[in-house]
Amino acid sequence: MLTPAELERRIVAALPGATVTIRDTTGTGDHFEAHVISSAFAGKTRVQQHQMVYGPLRDLLATGTLHALALTTGAPE
8 A cells, every 4th residue: 555655755756855745535545635845846837846746656656556646736935
């Protein structure tokens, strides 16, 4: 089963210094909510920001290990 810690580890590895909060929304280890704040998002569109987060999770999405991810992203203020 996928854990919030594993998702956080992957996202932070791709976006060093990011602040990441992950919540398992169903308790089944395949539906999550993520809030990611990263300076790497500065000047990027919301779509580009989401692509940067989904990138390191592609294998999980492709295999169905990660079924759903509600994503909120932004740059620090």
